[in-house]
Amino acid sequence: EVQLVQSGAEVKKPGESLKISCKASGYTFTNYWIGWVRQMPGKGLEWMGIIYPDDSDTRYGPSFQGQVTISADKSIGTAFLQWSSLKASDTATYYCARLNTGMNYWGQGTLVTVSS
Amino acid sequence: EIVLTQSPGTLSLAPGERATLSCRASQSVSSSFLAWYQQKPGQAPRLLIYGASIRATGIPDRFSGSGSGTDFTLTISRLEPEDFAVYYCQLYDTSQFTFGPGTRVDIK
Numbered sequence A: 001e002v003q004l005v006q007s008g009a010e011v012k013k014p015g016e017s018l019k020i021s022c023k024a025s026g027y028t029f030t031n032y033w034i035g036w037v038r039q040m041p042g043k044g045l046e047w048m049g050i051i052y053p054d055d056s057d058t059r060y061g062p063s064f065q066g067q068v069t070i071s072a073d074k075s076i077g078t079a080f081l082q083w084s085s086l087k088a089s090d091t092a093t094y095y096c097a098r099l100n101t102g103m104n105y106w107g108q109g110t111l112v113t114v115s116s
Numbered sequence B: 001e002i003v004l005t006q007s008p009g010t011l012s013l014a015p016g017e018r019a020t021l022s023c024r025a026s027q028s029v030s031s032s033f034l035a036w037y038q039q040k041p042g043q044a045p046r047l048l049i050y051g052a053s054i055r056a057t058g059i060p061d062r063f064s065g066s067g068s069g070t071d072f073t074l075t076i077s078r079l080e081p082e083d084f085a086v087y088y089c090q091l092y093d094t095s096q097f098t099f100g101p102g103t104r105v106d107i108k
Helices: none
Strands: A003-006 A011-012 A020-025 A034-039 A047-050 A057-060 A069-073 A078-083 A092-100 A102-106 A111-116 B004-007 B010-011 B019-029 B032-040 B044-048 B063-076 B085-092 B105-108
Touching: A003 A102, A011 A020, A011 B063, A020 A092, A020 A111, A034 B044, A047 A069, A047 B019, A047 B085, A057 A069, A057 A078, A078 A092, A102 B044, A102 B105, B004 B085, B010 B019, B019 B032, B019 B105, B032 B063, B044 B063, B063 B085
Parallel strands: A011 A111, B010 B105
Antiparallel strands: A003 A020, A020 A078, A034 A047, A034 A092, A047 A057, A069 A078, A092 A102, A092 A111, B004 B019, B019 B063, B032 B044, B032 B085, B085 B105
């Protein structure tokens, strides 16, 4: 069974760094792109970027280039999303999803709250 | 970058009625790369349709997708109580995975 299990909710202060994770199981991790999607409170879905874990080829959505870093560790079947300096506007739920024909498997989401 | 717009913003219907949701692209896209998702409150999105018209695994046949070029449609033939949710279209290829703003289907 394909599963994507994300790390737990985080509460951070502006300016702090953060790295959240998405652990894949039930399939060959290196064979599929993984994407990250942001959903701000009460808002729609925004594509942040994707990574191919086999070679770490990464592409970012235009609104997120330079704002976040997407990475993957194929030895542990896990993708990551990280910030070097959080802002209050980063408060959102972040989803990872496996790409095949569309995003056909999703993690449960990680709620990130940034508040002073 | 291609922009997707969805209409209407909200659709108020009764159970048993037919729902027709529209997704329009700012330029012609390959239907091979158009998907629809359903999202319920507090849940992750669920893939319904890919390739514009192909139902994902386990999706009931009351859901159907159609369209080509710039205009795509998701139809729910007879709304069940569990179908009241927000629906998003998405363009997916190797360079962009843009979502539309969503259509909320709520109970009339």
